[in-house]
Amino acid sequence: MDLAGKNVVYLGGFGGIGQKCVQELLQRPIKALAIFDLTENGQLLADWKSKNPNTDIIYQKVDITQKSDIDAAYKATAERFGHFDVVVNGSGLMNDRLVELSIQINLLGVINSTLTALEYMDKAKGGKGGLIVNISSVAGLEPTALMAIYSAAKTGVTTFTRAMANPIYYAHSGVSFITICPGFTDTGLLEDIGNKTTFTYDTPMLAMFNKVKRQTAEDCARNLVLAIETAKNGAVLMLELGESQELDMPVMWKPQIEN
Numbered sequence: 001m002d003l004a005g006k007n008v009v010y011l012g013g014f015g016g017i018g019q020k021c022v023q024e025l026l027q028r029p030i031k032a033l034a035i036f037d038l039t040e041n042g043q044l045l046a047d048w049k050s051k052n053p054n055t056d057i058i059y060q061k062v063d064i065t066q067k068s069d070i071d072a073a074y075k076a077t078a079e080r081f082g083h084f085d086v087v088v089n090g091s092g093l094m095n096d097r098l099v100e101l102s103i104q105i106n107l108l109g110v111i112n113s114t115l116t117a118l119e120y121m122d123k124a125k126g127g128k129g130g131l132i133v134n135i136s137s138v139a140g141l142e143p144t145a146l147m148a149i150y151s152a153a154k155t156g157v158t159t160f161t162r163a164m165a166n167p168i169y170y171a172h173s174g175v176s177f178i179t180i181c182p183g184f185t186d187t188g189l190l191e192d193i194g195n196k197t198t199f200t201y202d203t204p205m206l207a208m209f210n211k212v213k214r215q216t217a218e219d220c221a222r223n224l225v226l227a228i229e230t231a232k233n234g235a236v237l238m239l240e241l242g243e244s245q246e247l248d249m250p251v252m253w254k255p256q257i258e259n
């Protein structure tokens with residue numbers, strides 16, 4: 001998608017990867033940008049606004065565990081922008097000691113945000129179509145035992161997003177979907193991992209986890225925004241160590257149809 005003149009909604013825009021993605025997006029002539037996040041980073045917001053006077057930049061307070069917050073933020077954004085073309089679901093939490101919250105933020109939040117965004121974007125409901133980008137993880141591709149709950153939630157995001165990209169839905173709604181699976185990326189999400197693992201006892205996995213190579217948030221953001229511009233409906237992209245690779249997802253099962 002050519003981002004010139006487009007209206008973008010970014011959930012988690014003040015986070016480590018989110019900030020860098022917003023900065024990358026603002027290098028394009030986008031028309032408007034709404035940041036949905038738990039807390040406002042007033043300094044960053046003011047900086048972005050002053051450096052980008054031609055882009056309408058707003059903040060909406062959203063606790064993604066609260067459906068009422070999601071509903072209110074999309075409603076206010078639609079009223080202000082008229083419509084939106086791109087939504088990036090980029091909120092997240094990695095803390096397996098908080099089981100319900102992990103599922104609420106990483107999976108249920110993405111599902112609720114996606115379904116709410118579709119209410120406005122779906123061509124069959126008077127919308128203009130567009131693109132929804134859901135941020136999963138490499139932990140949403142391979143079971144990650146040290147963070148089994150997070151891994152389960154992210155696997156849910158991958159599968160949900162691929163299901164949403166079904167061509168039958170696309171023909172109906174005009175909304176395409178891509179799944180982004182970053183590898184380890186240097187942000188606050190990876191801090192204090194020892195106190196966030198699925199189990200409290202020590203395992204060799206923790207020492208290994210701490211030695212896994214990381215990419216910068218800038219590298220991740222550059223490839224994420226490039227994916228918005230170039231990826232096809234249904235693409236699953238792994239963003240690992242500064243590279244972007246479209247994955248060929250294996251087909252494990254096909255329904256056998258009665259004649």
Ligand SMILES: NC(=O)c1ccc[n+]([C@@H]2O[C@H](COP(=O)([O-])OP(=O)(O)OC[C@H]3O[C@@H](n4cnc5c(N)ncnc54)[C@H](O)[C@@H]3O)[C@@H](O)[C@H]2O)c1
Nearest residue numbers: 012014015016017038063064091092137182184185187189
């Ligand atoms: N950092 C990594 O290694 C890595 C790897 C793969 C995937 N990811 C995913 O990338 C995305 C961004 O992660 P990050 O590394 O920038 O982490 P981060 O902790 O820096 O940012 C997380 C963002 O989510 C927001 N958030 C958390 N709880 C929320 C809630 N209840 N309601 C609304 N917003 C909430 C935070 O405010 C923040 O903006 C997440 O989905 C994360 O799971 C990160």
